Amino acid sequence: MTSRTKILSRIRHALADAYLPDAAATIPPPPSPPPFAAALIDVFEQALIAVQGQVTRVENQEAARDWLVNEFQKQGVQKILGWNFTQLPVANLAASLQALGIELIPARLSTATRQADLAALADIPVGLTGADAGLARTGSIVLYASNEQGRLASLLPEVHYALLPADRIYADLAAWLAVPGVGERARHSSNTVIITGPSRSADIAQTLTLGAHGPKRLHVLLIET
Amino acid sequence: MQAPTTSFAQRAQIALQDTGLQEALGRAMDHFVHGRQDAFAALPHGEALRDHARTIRANTIAHLDEHLIRFERNAQANGSSIHWATDAAEARQIVLKIAREAGVQRIVKSKSMLSEEIELNRVLERAGLDVLETDLGEYIVQLAHDHPSHIIAPVVHWRLEDVARLFHKHLGTPLDADIPSLQAAARRRLRQGFLQADMGISGGNLVVAETGTVILVTNEGNGRLVTTTPRIHVALVGIERIAPTLADAGTLLQVLARSATGQALSVYTSFITGPRRQADEDGPEQVHIVLIDNGRTRALQGELAEILYCIRCGACLNVCPVYRNLGGHAYGSVYPGPIGSIVTPAYDGLGPWHELPQASTLCGACTEACPVRIDIPRMLLKLRADSIAAGDAPAWLQTGIRLYGWAATHPRVFRLASKLGTQLQRLWPGxxxxxxxxxxxxxSAWTDSRAFPPLARRSFSERWQERKT
Incomplete structure (x- = not known):
């Protein structure tokens, strides 16, 4: 008998005698919270600030591009680890950044040179990604992994900038999961991450410290139209 | 699980006299409790979500076999490999075999209580593999050859100065280093580990039957790194930690972080659905999911099955008057606190663990805090009854209870005894x-570990008689 068969048969045997209080015949629909009094974008902003994230609202794509160009210039940024820049929700971003002399590096690991690739990406100080959804209640952003969207861009650098169009903000995790197609997308993407603020730890003396292993700083650029 | 050789009372005595531990616990426990209360107060449908989470857990366990089969099919369709382990030894061998076949030398791990339960590190290290714990708390535990004392906060029993001394020795940080610089030193050291590792080992907070997904929740980001940078990812998952659908998992995640750390969501909630697709930029080449029984089907049989609803948030530890005063090590088991006092004997048998169900005041704070409202006192009482029936209780207690039972059913004896007790009590010093x-x-067997309550000056039956006349 394989271990699989053994475990499944043990479960069936045990279930005959198991006392399982409150097991109903079916799972009812989840409770729905009252709608927010404020606009979702405001709720999102407040929630993200509450978890030490930073938020900047820009009116449109052009304003987003100008803000990023200005920000990176001010910070003296030379290299950015990012998603495919042509896929980001800001037109001509790649050209504008390259015009500043900034090198745009995809988070790509090839099978043969995996560890060398990783070593080359490890010290890039800035990551730039889009975001596939925002969750207002928690101030979270959702990022799918794909051939255009490397997960290391939101993970290795000390600072992570994420571009989120405001029309992708949902009330909360449950509301986003209920959107048709989300389940399919999550199933077909090898990795979906919900990010709620910058990396943190409170393991030492229960004192909050940012930047444990991931980004110390998370800056979400909210594009309003 | 390895049972301790000392008694619970001995370990409790040590914990109570450990001033460093008392200081650390005093600070930490209220912090956790207030965090949880505030997080639920901010959620308008928090109580309804807890009820819903309980129904999900109850229904899932009631059809556990079907959900596991569905999970396996969907996970395999995504390219993950599924392994089944009946016990700890088999689980360890599975991980070792995956490592050997893939020529693995360096392993990074994210926090997994299940890996503690199956004592994985010992076996991997004996096989000559380098194992690096990457959760900051677990890294401290590993450096100090200690054990986690809390299922969410492994080094809740450590003070800042203890960590500073340890890092001074191992990482060369100054003895008076502050918390940010200690954390930065650990980050530098562990980053090297992530970049060089061949294999990452994680736990799994949940798996999702509908999509074949493993859900992993971390704050530090080490969980993401462990499952992204190495070419092989192995996830260790208890067979009970399954949710039928993504929506069900969504409900559980909303109550999990609030109960555990008082966060609305943990910083990183990862849905891991197979290895990197061919065109993906990054991610592991192989994903292995080890589904582990190790006593869970034993717990499923009978009146302790409700313990399998647990989603391991640790809230019951933080509110328990026993845990709050002793910390986790006094329990002597991998899983401490109220939940551990049921999980441990339920998985491993009551014999070596019969003291644990006694380590409770039955006050019910645990059930009040539990996000899925597990009736912990009910099961502690059940285990106590089993323990007495099995003859585990010491002779003085067995005899004492038998004597009490005899007196209580003989009114004249009872009245005499309580009168005598009241008189003697008045004269007794101290x-x-x-x-x-x-x-x-x-x-003295009673008063060695607790005080004896005062007997009422006038007994209930005396007062009852008075009222009637």
């Missing part, structure tokens, strides 16, 4: 607020 601190043998 009381604190009426509670007797020390009694002669064999009653």
């Amino acid at each position: 009381k604190a607020q009426g509670w007797t601190r020390r009694l002669p043998p064999p009653l």
Whole structure:
């Protein structure tokens, strides 16, 4: 008998005698919270600030591009680890950044040179990604992994900038999961991450410290139209 | 699980006298409790979500076999490999075999209580593999050859100065380093580990039957790194930690972080659905999911099955008056606190663990805090009854209870005994607020570890008689 068969048969045997209080015949629909009094974008902003994230609202794509160009210039940024820049929700971003002399590096690991690739990406100080959804209640952003969207861009650098169009903000995790197609997308993407603020730890003396292993700083650029 | 050789009372004594531990616990416990209360207060449908989470867990366990089969099919369709382990030894061998076949030398791990339960590190290290714990708390535990004392906060028993001393020795940080610089030193050291590792080992907070997904929740980001940078990812998952659908998992995640750390969501909630697709930029080449029984089907049989609803948030530890005073090590088991006092004997048998169900005041704070409202006192009482039936209780207690039972069913004897007790009590020295601190043998067995409550000056039956007349 394989271990699989053994475990499944043990479960069936045990279930005959198991006392399982409150097991109903079916799972009812989840409770729905009252709608927010404020606009979702405001709720999102407040929630993200509450978890030490930073938020900047820009009116449109052009304003987003100008803000990023200005920000990176001010910070003296030379290299950015990012998603495919042509896929980001800001037109001509790649050209504008390259015009500043900034090198745009995809988070790509090839099978043969995996560890060398990783070593080359490890010290890039800035990551730039889009975001596939925002969750207002928690101030979270959702990022799918794909051939255009490397997960290391939101993970290795000390600072992570994420571009989120405001029309992708949902009330909360449950509301986003209920959107048709989300389940399919999550199933077909090898990795979906919900990010709620910058990396943190409170393991030492229960004192909050940012930047444990991931980004110390998370800056979400909210594009309003 | 390895049972300790000392008694619970001995370990409790040590914990109570450990001033460093008392200081660390005093600070931490209220912090967790207030965090949880505030997080639920901010959620308008928090109580309804808890009820819903309970129904999900109950229904899932009631059809556990079907959900596991569905999970396996969907996970395989995504390219993950599924392994089944009946016990700890088999689970360890599975991980070792994956490592050997893939020529693995360096392993990074994110926090997994299940890996503690199956004592994985010992076996991997004996096989000559380098194992690096990457959760900051677990890294401290590994450097110090310690054990986690809390299922969410492994080094809740450590003070800042203890960590500073440890890092000074191992990482060369100054003895008076502050928390950010200690964390930065650990980040530098562990980043090297992530970049060089061949294999990452994680736990799994949940798996999702509908999509074949493993859900992993971390704050530090080490969980993401462990499952992204190495070419092989192995996830260790208890067979009970399954949710039928993504929506069900969504409900559980909303109550999990609030109960555990008082966060609305943890910083990183990862849905891992197979290895990197061919065109993906990054991610592991192989994903292995090890589904582990190791006593869970034993717990499923009978009246302790409700313990399998647990989603391991640790809230019951933080509110428990026993845990709050002793910390986790006094329990002597991998899983401490109220939940551990049921999980441990339920998985491993009551014999070596019969003291654990006694390590409770049955106050019910655990059930009140539990996000899925597990009736912990009910199961502690059940285990106590089993323990007495099995003859685990010491002779003084067995005899004492038998004597009490006899007296209680003979009114005249009972009245005489309580009168005598009231008189003797008045003369007996060494009381604190009426509670007797020390009694002669064999009653000293009671007062060795607790005070004896004052007997009422006038008994209930006396007052009852008065009222009737």
